[in-house]
Amino acid sequence: MNTHMKAHLLSTTDLDREAALQILDTAEELARVSDMPIKKMPTLRGRTVVNLFFEDSTRTRISFEAAAKRLSADVINFSAKGSSVSKGESLKDTALTLAAMGADAVVIRHSMSGAPHRLAHADWMDAHVINAGDGTHEHPTQALLDAFTLRQHLGDHITASAEGSTGLDGLHVAIVGDVLHSRVARSNVHLLNTLGAKVTVVAPPTLMPLHTDNWPCEGSYSLDEVLPNVDAVMMLRVQHERMDGGFFPSAREYSQRYGLTVQRAATMPDHAIVMHPGPMNRGLEIESRVADSPRSVIVDQVRNGVSVRMAVLYLLLGGSESALGDGAA
Template sequence: MIRHLLSAADLSRSDATLLLDTTEEMLRLTEGRSVKKLPTLRGRTVVNLFFEDSTRTRTSFELAAKRLSADVINFSAKGSSVSKGESLKDTALTLAAMGADGVVVRHSASGAPYRLASSGWIDARVLNAGDGTHEHPTQALLDAFTMRRHLGDLDGRKIVIVGDVLHGRVARSNVILLNTLGARVTLVAPPTLLPLGVENWPCDVSYHLDPVLPDADAVMMLRVQRERMNAAFFPSAREYSRRYGLDARRFGLLSDEAIVLHPGPMNRGMEITADVADSERSVIVEQVSNGVCVRMAALYLMLAGADETADDVHEGAA
């Protein structure tokens, strides 16, 4: 297993499969138990280092670490020395002095987790919880895990990802990981919401949603990143919804086995209508619960040792 998890591209197919298999074991061991804690990371310290607000992701990582019996320190840039001018290096040296074994980093600047991992400032394992518009590897892992539970092996499966690819980090990580797992990905968005160089990504690109839906095994709707926008990328919210929103009519174009995903939080009525989001084939709530187990698997494999397998988790929980 890799030392740091900074990008979905860091994962080979065997690495990704090991992570998904270990997630399955984590889910099995904690599902239905009154006490969900496992002793596997007892004595280890995990720091959640968040320079950018994200209650959902931070809470998910915190819960994952605590379920593995790790000691958890939540470090928010707001109200800390960082807001007073402390550098990333100074913060890293402070964490090193605290004896951090793992650091979960979320930062508004693309590449910040890589800088922390490669700088030599800290010896801890670094896990990227989202950096700028770059990547969010554990989100891609939980999405892939959710798809695999419903669709089986993802090799050859057709996955459609729709929406704001330009400002989000979820699409890039998903394209990379799903391609590694053998899936065929199609990005659908207006030209203004696609990044430069997208033609070099391992996926197809379409400006039209309806034609790609009948063959899709899964459709992932991306949130329109309104807070990151400073220009008009489409005429209006109504126009965006009309051309790229997943409504009841478009939902009817999907096969009966196709599933619907959304990394959240949703703009209901814009990229997805309420009836589709709440339908039986929507796995959006399941994505959230799977996120904890995916992050448990990542922390376990990075901090407990690469030579241990998913079977060792069961032995540790016995």
């Protein structure tokens, strides 16, 4: 049994304002690394980070891989396809294998909500667990990079907080699309609220969660009513597999009512920005011309993803004990 507990990043609800700001501030300093002639720091030399991906996600995996490599960690990519998992190995046996190989951190993407929590707390291994997206539950590093991008672009519209730190106070952010199934939406609702922003989730009734009473946000069925009052709009990806589940009447109708068209984007305040976690369905949830417009910060989100993940890896692995996360297992 482990006597000292390791910290993990499983959910944005584990982060208080101080911890969230520490990650964003650290990421801000680390963002400079990508401008350095040598994009590498020796900080995590000799540490092993395993990318354990049970679901395909090239973008998230390479972002974590770039982050770990810029900090000089050794990276092992473990994808479920073509591995022992496809031969029926359980999560427990995979964890025991990774522990035996000396993993210091495991970045896990899994289709089942709660898999990262199980991995972190089942006492199978002694490594930090970072949730890289689990089912319809959470995707905390996506929310952190979104918060980072909001702070970067909307600094002039953020209200100074009482204690002098710069969060997202005073901002109004709309999250639009399949909120029901979106781990990006869940993680963002909690994190943005922690940082002081007002959040409105916008979805058709079939894709709005039934029980949002304990969500710190407002809800709306009308994108047109919300857009004139936002500082940022986050468009969620429409999952094609949901098309057949009775959630959408048709792609065309969804696009007409909830797609971010050029005309709709024009109703937003001049300073408002457009975000998307990627990969985009151009022409469905977002029109191409909006995605490529000056309002769009989608490419910045990708770049910021590396900095934010470097910050998380550094704060979890860099010291003798983790500087964040839910330390008490």
